[in-house]
Amino acid sequence: MRLYKESGTKILCWSDIDGRLNPLGLALPALLLIVWHLVTVDGNIPGYLLPRPMEIGKVALDFALGNLQLTPYSGTMLDHSLASISRVFSGFGLAAVIGLPLGFLTGRITAVKRTIDPTIHLFRTIPGIGWLPVAMVWFGVGERTTLFLIALAAFFPIYVNSAQGAASVPPQLIWAGRMLGANKISLFTTIIIPASAPAVVAGLRLGMGLSWAYLVLGELTGVAQGLGAVMMDARMLGHVDMIIVAMVCIAILGRVTDLVLTTMFKLYQPRAGGAVS
Amino acid sequence: MKNGTGHYLLIDGVNKTFPGQNGRERLKVLDEINLYADEGEIIGIVGPSGCGKSTLLNIIAGFVPPDRGRVVFCGKHVQKPSPERAVVFQTVVLFPWLTVWDNISYGLKRRGEKNIARLVKRYIQIVGLDSFEYYYPDQLSGGMQQRVALARVLVLNPRLLLMDEPFASLDALSRLTMQQLLLDIWQKLRITVLFVTHDVEEALLLTHRIYIMSRRPGRIIREIQVPFGFPRSFSLTGTPCFAQLKSEILNTLILGLK
Numbered sequence: 001m002r003l004y005k006e007s008g009t010k011i012l013c014w015s016d017i018d019g020r021l022n023p024l025g026l027a028l029p030a031l032l033l034i035v036w037h038l039v040t041v042d043g044n045i046p047g048y049l050l051p052r053p054m055e056i057g058k059v060a061l062d063f064a065l066g067n068l069q070l071t072p073y074s075g076t077m078l079d080h081s082l083a084s085i086s087r088v089f090s091g092f093g094l095a096a097v098i099g100l101p102l103g104f105l106t107g108r109i110t111a112v113k114r115t116i117d118p119t120i121h122l123f124r125t126i127p128g129i130g131w132l133p134v135a136m137v138w139f140g141v142g143e144r145t146t147l148f149l150i151a152l153a154a155f156f157p158i159y160v161n162s163a164q165g166a167a168s169v170p171p172q173l174i175w176a177g178r179m180l181g182a183n184k185i186s187l188f189t190t191i192i193i194p195a196s197a198p199a200v201v202a203g204l205r206l207g208m209g210l211s212w213a214y215l216v217l218g219e220l221t222g223v224a225q226g227l228g229a230v231m232m233d234a235r236m237l238g239h240v241d242m243i244i245v246a247m248v249c250i251a252i253l254g255r256v257t258d259l260v261l262t263t264m265f266k267l268y269q270p271r272a273g274g275a276v277s
Numbered sequence: 278m279k280n281g282t283g284h285y286l287l288i289d290g291v292n293k294t295f296p297g298q299n300g301r302e303r304l305k306v307l308d309e310i311n312l313y314a315d316e317g318e319i320i321g322i323v324g325p326s327g328c329g330k331s332t333l334l335n336i337i338a339g340f341v342p343p344d345r346g347r348v349v350f351c352g353k354h355v356q357k358p359s360p361e362r363a364v365v366f367q368t369v370v371l372f373p374w375l376t377v378w379d380n381i382s383y384g385l386k387r388r389g390e391k392n393i394a395r396l397v398k399r400y401i402q403i404v405g406l407d408s409f410e411y412y413y414p415d416q417l418s419g420g421m422q423q424r425v426a427l428a429r430v431l432v433l434n435p436r437l438l439l440m441d442e443p444f445a446s447l448d449a450l451s452r453l454t455m456q457q458l459l460l461d462i463w464q465k466l467r468i469t470v471l472f473v474t475h476d477v478e479e480a481l482l483l484t485h486r487i488y489i490m491s492r493r494p495g496r497i498i499r500e501i502q503v504p505f506g507f508p509r510s511f512s513l514t515g516t517p518c519f520a521q522l523k524s525e526i527l528n529t530l531i532l533g534l535k
Contacts, residue, residue, distance in 0.1 A: 172370045175340045178358040180384035180433070190383070194374045269374045271413040 051241040059241040060248065071242050073230055081249060083225035084215055087143075088257070091150025092211040096204065098151075099158030103203070106159070107166025108192065120159060128153040128214055136221060146218025153214040154207035161206070165199025166192060194269065201265045205258055212254040227253075284313040284349075285469060286337070286437060291346035293332055305494040306332050310346070312488050312497060314437075319463060319470040321480035321503075323526065324490030325534060330473040331367065333495065334441045337471065338364045350437065360384055363430030367441045369422040371414040377401070377425050378410040384433045400428040403462060420451035424458070431462070438470045444479070453511055456482060464508050477526045478514055481505075489526060491533035498533050501526065 033053055039045060040052040047055065062068040066075020073080075102120075105112040131152060132145075139145040169192055177191040219228025227246045234242035293307040306329035314320045324330050335341045337348050339358040348355040350362065358364075371380050378397060385393045401407060404424040414422055423443055430438065440459075444452045456479060463470065474480050480487050481503055489499040501522070505513055513519055 170370075172366060172368075173372070175335075175338070175358065175364070176366070176370045176372075177383075178340075179338060179360065179362070179364050180429070181360045181387035183387075186387055190387075191372070194372070197374070271374060271415065 048238060048240055051244070056241055056244055056248075060245045063242070063245050063249075071234070071239055072237065073234070073239075073242055076230075077249065080225050080227050080230050080246075081253065083223070084219065084227045084250075085253065087146055087218070087226065088150060088208075088211045088215050088253075091147045091215070092154050092208055094147070094151040095154035095158055095207055095211075099155045099203075099207070100162055100200070103159040103162030103200075104166045104192070104196075106163040107168075107196070113163070117163070120156075124156045124160075128210070129217065132217065132221075141221040142218075142223045145221055146215060146223065149214040149218045150211045153210040157206035157210065158200075158203045161203025162196065162200045165196030165203075168199070169195040197265065197269055201261065205261055208257050208261060209254065212250055212257075216250065285316040285318075285351065286314040286471070287349040288312045288333070288337065289347050289349065291333070291336060291343040291348065293329065293336065293341075293344050307336075307343070308494040308496045310495065310497060312500075314469055314471060316469055317467045318486060319472060319484040321484035321487040322471065322473045322490060323475065323477060323480045323487055323530070324495060325492050325530065326475055328490045328492055329495030330475075330490060331441050334364070334439050334471065334473050337437075338362055338439055360388070360430075360433045361436045363433060363435035363438050365423070365426050365430060365438070365440045365443045367443065367445060369414070369419065369426055371422060371425055371429070373414050376411050376413055377406060377417070380414065380425055381428045381432055383429065388433070396432050400432040403431070403465070404428040404458065418451070419447050420455055423447065423455060427458075427462075431466070431468075436469065438468050440470060440472045442474050443472075445474070445476070452479075457511065459483060460507075460509055477523050477530070481519060481522055481526070482509065482511070482513060487526065489529050489533065499529050 036050075037053050040047075040050055051059075058068065059070050062070045062074050064075075064077040068074065102116065106117050107113075128149060131149060135145045135148050139148055173191055173195055174187065177187050182190060215226075216228040216231070219226040220232050222232075223229045227249050231243050231246045234240075234246070288310055291307055291310040293305075295304040295306060297303045310333060312320070312322075322330050322333065332341070336343050337350075337355065339348075339355050339362065342356070355362070372383065375383065378401075381400060382393050382397045385396060390396065401410060404427050406421065406424050406428065409417065409421065414425065417425070426443070444455045447455060459470075460483065462468070470484075472480065472483055484503055487501045487503060488497050489501065490496065491498045503522070504518070
């Protein structure tokens with residue numbers, strides 16, 4: 001009798017599920033850095049277009065610690081990052097608070113689906129960036145426009161995926177739950193939510209990714225603090241190095257928030273969580 | 278066949294037709310099904326695939342309503358699912374996000390049971406899953422998964438066990454093991470079982486009485502008393518009487534196909 005099923009190992013970023021380092025995943029970034037260094041080291045490409053990797057490293061360190069006073073942004077990384085993170089969390093949180101319940105309702109109740117789903121999909125076809133002009137009219141430049149854009153962009157994948165996840169819970173799982181004595185409420189909390197969790201998490205991750213994208217768009221319209229503001233400001237001051245450092249910060253923060261989501265899912269559903277990369 | 282409510286389980290004139298989809302014709306799957314089970318009996322329902330056996334089981338479980346007729350269980354009209362009518366499904370329907378232990382304790386928690394640990398332990402032992410408590414379903418073989426499905430309902434002390442071809446997808450050896458396990462469990466608990474299968478040998482080995490169904494629309498075409506005493510074991514299948522009954526049932530099934 002076969003006791004175990006082989007479970008496929010998926011590669012997770014730069015480390016595997018069990019935390020071991022994945023050298024292949026590190027090879028490509030290393031190669032990119034080397035190529036970048038080689039094409040910039042002899043000064044063929046001027047620094048104001050593409051600074052050398054070492055310069056970027058120094059500026060990044062100074063942005064974080066403020067020890068070298070290389071740019072006007074010396075030592076302000078934490079402030080700008082926190083401003084951006086709090087915007088992402090507010091906008092993403094708003095999208096999740098509205099998108100999850102609506103998604104579950106659409107997925108489980110045909111009348112709700114028929115009522116709201118076509119309209120939501122109509123709005124979904126408008127690209128997020130197409131809302132920028134009207135958002136600036138309604139909310140002015142800066143803070144509230146940014147929140148609006150993030151919440152709007154993140155809403156759609158969260159709604160669509162949770163609706164799809166809730167709709168595709170196998171009917172037999174629901175029969176099994178009812179047969180074992182679940183009532184309407186416990187059926188929802190103990191069967192429908194966990195069974196649709198993988199799809200819901202996929203939607204949340206897509207939404208989180210879009211949140212960072214629209215954060216930058218919103219912040220470019222003009223906020224006092226934030227990584228997007230740093231990028232726009234540094235462009236005017238001719239600090240390409242600072243623009244790149246801000247981009248790297250966003251990449252890292254985006255990856256970290258994604259890891260937070262996947263880790264939370266793995267703690268919630270250890271078995272299914274293993275299949276998420 | 279007696280009518281009235283004298284029987285533990287009574288299926289009385291049950292009909293079921295599925296609406297035709299995409300302009301296709303309506304599909305009559307069950308035609309005037311009458312059958313009964315007395316307490317402690319193992320009843321087999323044998324029929325070709327697509328004869329509506331599973332639909333009948335789903336109606337008895339209360340998952341789908343019959344169009345006409347009724348299901349009376351312990352004097353009460355069946356209208357919705359209940360833990361007293363437990364189901365072991367054809368394909369394993371465990372909760373994949375729960376461990377073996379949590380799958381088995383699921384129904385107990387819904388019931389607000391206090392002695393969960395003691396009960397779960399006992400039934401894990403009965404179905405032979407010791408030391409697999411913290412495995413997830415997808416880490417187990419098909420046979421082990423069906424053991425979990427069995428323990429998950431038995432732990433609720435159901436009054437009727439509905440089994441829908443539960444061993445059909447297992448390899449031959451696991452199937453034998455599970456059939457023996459079911460016999461052992463029945464010997465211990467004397468639970469009433471309705472066992473749906475297309476495997477004539479399995480029905481003869483496990484049941485007291487067999488209803489044979491025709492091809493769609495499913496009709497009961499014959500009822501057969503299985504003459505073997507309990508406890509039973511696999512060696513029964515080698516006896517001449519067993520072989521004779523088997524060919525008799527197969528003949529009836531083939532006639533039912535015409």
